[in-house]
Amino acid sequence: MRVFVAVVPPPEVVSALEDLLAPRREAVAAREEWRWTRPEHLHLTLAFVPDLQEWREEELVEEGQRYADRHRPVDLRLAGAGAFPDPGLARVLWAGVEEGEPGTLAAWAKGLRAVASHAGARVDGTRFTPHVTLARAVGGRHPAGHLVQSLDTLRTPVWSASRIDLVASYLGQGPGGTPRYETRHSWTLGE
Template identity: 25%
Template sequence: MLRTFIAVDFPTEIITKIASITAYLQSQTPGKALKWVASENMHLTLKFLGDIHESTIPKLVRCIQEALRGQSTFNITIEGLGMYPNASQPRVVWLGIKDKGNLKQIHHELVKVLRDFDPDPEKRAFSPHLTIARIRQNVSRDVVQQVGETLSQFKVDSLGSFEIQTVQLFKSELTPQGPIYACLFSMPLNQV
């Protein structure tokens, strides 16, 4: 079984800016309350698939190609800082992703063609974002609130825009040191 997801990678110059912001935010938050996402693991998840059989990868690739057929390249902007579910009890810290609806359209198309791989798709509306940190388990409620209060004071202006040219299928291997991602397939956009 392979743990898989479909995502968009970020260019090196954007990752460098994000790493700079996260290093600063990390210096402002309590000790070990947050687990920060490593720079090399930063991506925008379009669709998490979970565990699939390796033998189904060719069919999965065909489905992704079908979903992306005719999709043009487009620009996104990294802008804004937020927390899920909210700033008073944050569990996830994220940077916002702004585009003209292309990401939601791609997500919709992926959900449509991937029903065989995900018969019970997530009910929440797709909200494009870049997770930069998660609250660690067993962190006290007071510390969680302190993290939310601290991070609420920061505003993240645009870290830049870039063109999305490809969508990738990744496998994820969970290790004690953190996840290791490997690209299984890359689909260029603007393919008819």
């Protein structure tokens, strides 16, 4: 099973982001270079597990709960934008994340990757950059500097990230061939 551990922004943050993105999506829609992330799919991935064996899920849930119990919420805000691998020719357009306590998300990513590994999962080990994917390039890479620049003023309301979700991703099973996401478990962080 393909899963990820993530922080999901609350509805008011998603709504503020959608309000800002709408005119930018419309401005580039005719070129059909970008597939925009559906609002219900917006999330900040902390750990990605490309193939979790189903019989290991229960152990991951238990380990994740122990981890969550030892950590407290952090204030977050989406701010600014960037592109991977770079704005000149990008595959991914993303919103940046500001943390009330810098370094917390990197520590969470490291800790939750260790939790998943300890539960017997093979964890994707790419370098962690806190971000929320806004769009993916269609058919290769596309210039994104104009989009990154237009999102420079992005600042959503601050929210308290008090929950971490374990989400299964079923590729191609959503509308228009997009993934279908299913929250398998939510961990509430300790106080």
